[in-house]
Each structure stands twice: as structure tokens, then as C-alpha cells.
Amino acid sequence: MATLATRTIPEAVAQRGADLVWAALESVGANVVFGYPGGATLPMYDALPDHPRVHHVLVRHEQGAAHMADGYARATGRVGVCSATSGPGATNLVTGLACAYMDSVPLVAITGQVSTPLMGRDAFQETDVLGMVGPVTKHAFLVSAAEDIGPTIRRAFAIARAGRPGPVVVDIPKDVQLTLTTARTADDGPEPRAPGADPAELDRAAALVNGAARPVIIAGQGVRLARAHRELRALAERLDAPVVTTLLGIGAISEDHPLAAGMLGMHGSAGANRMVNDADVVLGVGLRFDDRVTGKLSAFAPKARIIHADIDPTQLGKNVPTAVGIVADAGAVLFALASRVARTSRPEWRGRLERDRPRPQLAAYEERVELPPRLVVRAIRETAADDAYFVADVGQHQMWAAQHLRLTEPDRFLTSGGLGAMGYALPAAIGAQLGRPASEVWAIAGDGGAQMTFHELGTAVQEGTPVKLAILNNGYLGMVRQWQQLFHDGRISQTPISSPDYVKLADAYGVLGILVERRRDLLASLAKAKLHRGPVVLDIRIEREANVWPIVPPGGANADLIEGPSA
Numbered sequence: 001m002a003t004l005a006t007r008t009i010p011e012a013v014a015q016r017g018a019d020l021v022w023a024a025l026e027s028v029g030a031n032v033v034f035g036y037p038g039g040a041t042l043p044m045y046d047a048l049p050d051h052p053r054v055h056h057v058l059v060r061h062e063q064g065a066a067h068m069a070d071g072y073a074r075a076t077g078r079v080g081v082c083s084a085t086s087g088p089g090a091t092n093l094v095t096g097l098a099c100a101y102m103d104s105v106p107l108v109a110i111t112g113q114v115s116t117p118l119m120g121r122d123a124f125q126e127t128d129v130l131g132m133v134g135p136v137t138k139h140a141f142l143v144s145a146a147e148d149i150g151p152t153i154r155r156a157f158a159i160a161r162a163g164r165p166g167p168v169v170v171d172i173p174k175d176v177q178l179t180l181t182t183a184r185t186a187d188d189g190p191e192p193r194a195p196g197a198d199p200a201e202l203d204r205a206a207a208l209v210n211g212a213a214r215p216v217i218i219a220g221q222g223v224r225l226a227r228a229h230r231e232l233r234a235l236a237e238r239l240d241a242p243v244v245t246t247l248l249g250i251g252a253i254s255e256d257h258p259l260a261a262g263m264l265g266m267h268g269s270a271g272a273n274r275m276v277n278d279a280d281v282v283l284g285v286g287l288r289f290d291d292r293v294t295g296k297l298s299a300f301a302p303k304a305r306i307i308h309a310d311i312d313p314t315q316l317g318k319n320v321p322t323a324v325g326i327v328a329d330a331g332a333v334l335f336a337l338a339s340r341v342a343r344t345s346r347p348e349w350r351g352r353l354e355r356d357r358p359r360p361q362l363a364a365y366e367e368r369v370e371l372p373p374r375l376v377v378r379a380i381r382e383t384a385a386d387d388a389y390f391v392a393d394v395g396q397h398q399m400w401a402a403q404h405l406r407l408t409e410p411d412r413f414l415t416s417g418g419l420g421a422m423g424y425a426l427p428a429a430i431g432a433q434l435g436r437p438a439s440e441v442w443a444i445a446g447d448g449g450a451q452m453t454f455h456e457l458g459t460a461v462q463e464g465t466p467v468k469l470a471i472l473n474n475g476y477l478g479m480v481r482q483w484q485q486l487f488h489d490g491r492i493s494q495t496p497i498s499s500p501d502y503v504k505l506a507d508a509y510g511v512l513g514i515l516v517e518r519r520r521d522l523l524a525s526l527a528k529a530k531l532h533r534g535p536v537v538l539d540i541r542i543e544r545e546a547n548v549w550p551i552v553p554p555g556g557a558n559a560d561l562i563e564g565p566s567a
């Protein structure tokens with residue numbers, strides 16, 4: 001772990017703490033910061049123009065800053081940075097921090113704090129940031145001396161990246177930002193290294209896998225974070241074992257790979273759920289085995305011995321009983337196992353996979369509907385570049401996107417999986433676009449989530465980020481309506497939701513808005529959006545009461561999944 005050592009350079013010119021904030025960010029190569037200024041960050045913003053290597057993106061709401069930093073981090077693999085003032089600025093960040101925490105996204109958030117003598121006095125815009133963010137961050141620092149600013153920020157970066165990544169907050173009182181100091185950041189020393197897998201555990205895991213007739217690999221976000229796609233594919237091919245993914249694991253394996261068996265869990269494919277249900281050995285890599293993945297715990301993978309590999313030791317045995325637990329980076333585990341297991345062929349087990357593959361044709365009833373959601377998602381996929389990024393919001397459209405985009409390039413699917421924070425898509429897409437300026441970025445949102453953070457369109461305009469926002473507009477908070485229909489006797493309560501005229505609203509921002517009401521206009525409208533050089537908002541009026549299928553009823557076992565009419 002880095003030390004907080006500083007050294008004084010006698011001939012150095014004294015600098016304000018505020019300058020040291022930006023200098024520290026420059027020194028770690030953080031050249032994009034998503035933020036919003038205020039009273040407690042006035043010194044920082046006063047110093048910013050003297051640091052032209054940092055590009056500051058002015059957001060419209062601090063939640064947007066955190067989600068943008070998150071989208072930037074997920075798309076680039078780098079640490080995302082956001083900034084907010086004290087009090088309401090910091091409180092507005094919290095949703096985005098919690099989202100990054102749940103999904104293991106490396107972020108550093110810099111918050112201004114009221115001046116040290118005012119702290120604890122209910123000062124104007126004072127909140128106890130450390131107290132507030134503790135449960136949703138890996139770590140939070142309060143910096144009490146200007147000379148600690150540089151080392152603390154550098155250490156925050158190291159913590160955000162190390163092991164299981166996550167958000168770190170650095171809270172800096174205004175007087176500390178104003179203090180003059182000649183201190184410089186000392187060399188922090190080497191980054192902490194990920195633990196290596198225990199060879200004995202690897203041997204036990206390999207023995208289990210070698211003895212298996214029906215093994216399944218479950219790939220989670222950890223495989224993507226470790227950029228271990230090649231290692232995953234190599235092991236799967238060696239074992240001839242199907243690979244299912246979690247929602248965040250989508251993109252760990254190309255979805256057209258013959259061993260890719262789709263997403264597992266509540267809205268996973270019937271095939272993926274059945275294979276895990278019948279597996280005799282499950283190798284879970286880089287996932288939490290959360291409730292949306294396992295369904296009823298006691299009935300999860302009932303015939304299987306479970307091997308669980310994760311870099312975070314607190315995950316092992318937390319939700320599912322494991323026969324073997326391995327604490328290590330996903331890439332290291334997959335690589336080490338590949339050299340310990342026998343090459344095998346399992347035509348029968350593989351045949352199951354072929355049989356259960358989701359069928360792409362529309363169901364008969366969908367042919368009678370103008371814009372069934374599955375058709376819309378597939379049309380977006382068809383229109384977008386092969387290597388486009390897709391950022392899904394939260395709700396039915398998120399699940400349709402997860403099920404039907406069928407991505408072949410690694411790591412192109414970004415979504416708020418753990419927290420499930422509506423409003424994520426547009427800001428995260430803007431962040432992803434700023435991190436990947438040469439790529440196409442599509443945000444897919446519902447009409448509910450779109451209204452939560454639509455104002456960030458202003459950020460896209462000011463930054464010239466050409467994100468395409470496709471609103472799958474069904475006039476409902478669709479996912480909640482679906483649950484009311486299926487599990488609350490059809491009693492519809494507070495889920496019909498009105499929308500503004502999105503085309504006019506886009507126009508007010510100087511953005512191209514396109515209304516899509518007919519199937520015959522869909523592809524042409526999407527193509528127009530793709531070719532337009534600036535941001536675009538598509539208001540796509542999908543089938544109003546479509547449901548997401550399959551679904552595992554709440555509290556049910558994955559094996560009890562209901563396939564629904566569109567199977």
C-alpha cells in the first residue's frame with residue numbers, strides 16, 4: 001500500500017492546496033474530471049484554469065458526474081474521477097457512488113468540505129461526508145493538511161484500482177485548499193499486487209472439474225474487470241463447458257461463441273438456467289452469486305459442487321456453499337486452471353446447449369404488434385457498429401437489451417447491475433463516449449429512467465458528445481407494472497407515467513429528436529440517428545404492456561422459470 005510520505009523541496013514555490021489537487025490528478029494521468037462547482041470547491045475551481053491538462057466536464061447534477069465517471073471507467077478500464085461541493089453536492093453524488101460500489105467500478109470522488117473551524121457546527125452546506133459515504137465506498141479520506149492532498153489523492157487511486165475495484169472519496173475542507181505549502185508528493189512506491197491463487201485450492205478445483213460430466217462456467221463482472229476474456233475462452237474450450245454469464249458478465253465471452261449459453265438468473269435464458277440446474281460442477285468466476293443470479297438459494301444448482309473464485313475473499317461462501325474457494329484475480333485463476341485440467345469433449349452436454357438456445361424469431365403475437373421491444377432492440381443492434389457501446393438503464397428495456405443485443409465484442413455492455421439505479425444510462429453513456437471518442441455509444445432507457453437524468457443532455461451538448469439516446473417509451477414504469485400485473489393481482493398502482501414531447505425537448509436543447517411509431521420507420525430512423533454527428537434522442541413507442549420473459553418468480557427457484565408467450 002502506498003505511504004503518505006511527503007518531502008519538502010526547499011527551492012519549491014509555495015502552492016495552494018487547490019493547485020495540488022489538480023497536480024495530483026495530472027500526476028496519475030487523470031485527464032477527465034466530471035464535476036460541478038460550489039462554495040466549498042471555489043479554491044479548486046479558481047486553480048483549475050492553471051491546469052490545462054485536466055479536462056473538466058461540467059455536468060447538470062452531481063449524480064450525473066458520478067455516473068459519467070462510472071461510464072468512463074467501465075468503457076476505458078481507467079479510474080473515473082468526479083467532483084462535487086460540500087453538502088448538497090456531496091449528497092447528490094451518493095447514488096452514483098453506491099452504484100459504482102455495487103458494480104466494482106474504480107472511481108475517485110473529490111468533495112469540498114466546509115472550512116475546518118466550521119466543521120461540526122452545522123455550518124452552511126455542511127454534511128458529514130465520511131459518515132455518509134462509508135457504506136457505499138471502499139474508503140473515504142478527510143484531508144486535514146494541504147501537504148497531504150497529493151499523497152492522499154494518489155493513494156485513493158491505488159485503493160480504487162486494487163483488488164476488487166470501487167469508489168474512494170477524498171473530502172477536502174476549503175481552508176485546506178487555500179493553505180500554501182511547498183510540500184510535494186513523494187514517490188508512492190509500487191502498487192499493491194493482486195493475491196496469487198493458492199496452488200492447493202487450484203488443484204482441488206481442477207480435480208473436481210476433471211471428474212465432472214456436466215460442468216458449467218459462470219462468468220461475472222470480475223472476468224471483465226480482469227480483462228480475462230482470452231483465458232475464459234481457452235478454459236471453456238479445453239473443457240468443452242458452456243459459459244453462462246451474469247448481467248454484468250455479458251461481454252466476457254462473445255455471444256456467438258458456440259459455448260456461450262446466455263445470461264443466468266431471474267431474466268436469464270431458459271437454457272442457461274436449465275444447464276446450471278443440471279450441472280454437476282459449477283465454476284463461478286468473479287461474481288457475487290447475488291439473489292438475481294441464484295433465485296431461491298436452497299434450490300440453486302442443486303446437483304452441483306460449486307467452485308467459487310473471486311478476488312474479494314468476503315464473497316466466498318457468503319451466498320452459496322462452496323466446495324472450493326479461490327481468492328485471486330479472475331485471469332490468474334482461469335489461466336492456472338487451464339493448465340491443470342484435461343482437454344475433454346462433451347457432445348451430449350453441448351447438444352443441450354444447442355437445443356436450448358434462445359430462438360430469434362418473433363412470436364406470433366409479436367408479429368401483430370407495431371413495435372415489440374425485442375424487435376426494437378435487435379434493430380438497434382443491427383444499426384449500430386459492431387464495436388459500439390450500449391449503456392442500458394434499469395427496467396424492462398435493460399433486460400430486453402441484455403437478452404437480445406447479443407454482443408460479440410468484449411465489454412460493450414454497461415449497466416447498473418447491483419444497485420439498479422434508474423437514470424444511469426444517459427450520463428454513463430456520456431462518460432463512455434468521452435472515454436471512447438472514436439466509438440459509437442448508444443444509451444437505451446425507459447421513459448421513466450430517461451426522465452430522471454434527461455437534463456444531462458445539456459452536458460452532451462456542451463461537450464459535443466454524440467451519444468444516441470433510444471427511449472423505449474411504453475408509458476409505464478414498465479418493470480414495476482409487470483410485477484404488479486404478475487404478482488400483485490394486476491393492481492396497477494402509480495406505474496402509468498406521462499412523458500414530455502421528447503422531440504420538442506430535444507429540440508429545446510438543440511438536439512435532433514426523432515419520433516418512431518411505426519415498424520416500417522424503425523430502421524430508417526435508427527440509421528438517421530447513427531449518421532447524425534451530434535447527440536440524438538429517439539422516442540420509440542414500443543408495445544405498451546409487453547412483459548420480460550422468461551422470469552423466475554420472486555422467491556422461486558431458477559428451475560421454476562416461466563417462459564412466457566414470446567419463448
Ligand SMILES: Cc1ncc(C[n+]2csc(CCOP(=O)(O)OP(=O)(O)O)c2C)c(N)n1
Nearest residue numbers: 395396397420422446447448449477478479
Ligand atoms: C432510482 C430508482 N428508483 C426506482 C427504481 C425501481 N424501479 C425499477 S425498474 C422501474 C421502472 C422503470 O421504468 P422505465 O424507466 O420506464 O423502464 P421500463 O421498465 O418501462 O423499460 C422502477 C421504478 C429504481 N430501480 N431506481
